[in-house]
Amino acid sequence: MATVTHRTVDVGGVEIFYREAGPPDAPVVLLPHGYPSSSFQYRALMPALADEWRLLAPDFPGFGYSDAPDGFDYSFRGYAELLEGFLAALNVDRFALYLFDYGSQAGFQLALKNPERIVALIIQNGDAYEETLGPKYDALKAYWTDPTDERRDELAQAVTFDGLREEVLGEVAPKVAARISPDLWQLAWPLMREHRDVMIGFFAEIADSVRRFPQYQAYLREHQPPTLIVWGPKDGYMPAESARAYLADVPDADLHLFEDGGHWLLETHLEEVVARIRPFLSRLRDASGSW
Template identity: 50%
Template sequence: MYALSPRQIALGSILALAASTVLPAPLGAQPVPCECARTAAPVVHYRTADVDGVSIFYREAGPKDAPVVLLLHGFPTSSHMFRNLIPALADRYRVIAPDYPGFGQSAAPDHKAFGYTFARYADLMDGLLGRLGADRYAMYAFDYGAPVGYRLALKHPERVSALVVQNGNAYEEGLGAFWDPIKAYWAEDTPARRAAIGFLVSPEVTKFQYTDGMSDVSRISPDNWVHDQALLDRPGNKDIQLDLFKDYGTNVPLYPKFQAFFREWKPPTLIVWGKNDKIFPAEGARPYLRDLPDAEMHLIDTGHFALEDRGDVIVPLIGEFLDRKLK
């Protein structure tokens, strides 16, 4: 070892500075493209529309002239459930995700003055789409979104360009033990039966829907059930939800008509189903293949809100499916 002279130290500092200095490009030189460039995420717009006197909130993104993808949410959530899916599709599709009355940011009239029924929801969604000039659309049908969407399909079967079904039921095989107290309410509309299903809007059940059957609970943001529960706890909202549990029974007699729509119109269909879901179990997924034998089915190791847990698997499946089927 030997000591460096002051001159050697100074020279070393100069060489190090020179090596770290980026000289300006000569005039006229073309910049080298940066491989790390990123494309900006599509802009999501948050809007409301008056449909038959009801304020309907919806999220919208994507080119106005692109094929439409309609995202129909379930209970107890809203279009909030699609906050990650929307920008993933909006680079090439016009994505519309509404909130039903009593959910999310849409109006929530008193249940004594407004009929909370799936038929009414389908009519309102039809009216919204008319306002937006969306006369043909692929539908993402989840949970409550299935009977809303399939009722919409019965009104305008020619408008459905494709189906993405995610834990959305259309077969009696899919109504398992979870539905027993609700079925009892369908059979006997009494205050006691109504009170007996009040637990379905409790914080425990809301959290259960997001966490039960999930392959990795650490992927599920607690913001989900906190957000949903805050809206469920609004004054009067419990009665809205209990009215809808009662009216869900009107969907079951329509199952044969939903199934006839599948057989007759044969919409291209992708089924991405959380197979561990206790609300709409996999027994409700498989019967679709009776009426849609060409449907693409993926039973995924997750629960009810499958997008929250396995969005990294499901979103590419949806994107690739739509790219093939929507021309």
């Protein structure tokens, strides 16, 4: 198994922590993380692929070990701009992009800015179709429609230690949940606690991203990026219909549903996911081994 290194880089005056694995001259796979974790969520995926690819997983400000300065644009647009600066700082031009949870919203906005740089998409429980949003979105939709303090306080209960635990364990069966490391919430909460207002603020940011879903869909239709979809349908936010919806815009996408898996598929079905990713990425390389 390859070694994962832990580094920092200055991006626009913000110190960004990131994990890196793989040869420095190998094709790049960018791994933006989701909520409520950090680059930590990719700790097992990275060494599993690092023999042939260069994996880069930064922490967004407000998550993990990156700085979280006052005045930073804590929005998916701000995170997309940070990803762009991160890639520039590391001299990365073209890359495959992993889209998951919050990282999918920032990642799609990055793709809209630079579609020619995206070699391929790996989509894992990252939604882009409003009509397929799962029942766990109901409280968010109610807040977007009527953003009262009472509704905001109700949503804020999710940004607690117990709320993070519930967010991670989700709807999977106990035997599957037993594969999910408690480190995902145990380590995330102390780091996120001081940025709790930022996390709560993202509930409104999600509404803005949902309004951008038609733009994401248009990007897919126009550019037809090679796409692999790996999905855990036991997900109250993003059920199986959310995965299948992508086929309307990228009909040649390779779709795999892991029926007993949920939101944290890399915790519970890592070997099966890696077995789909490796041949998918291998087909995209040229004779020299580059993208």
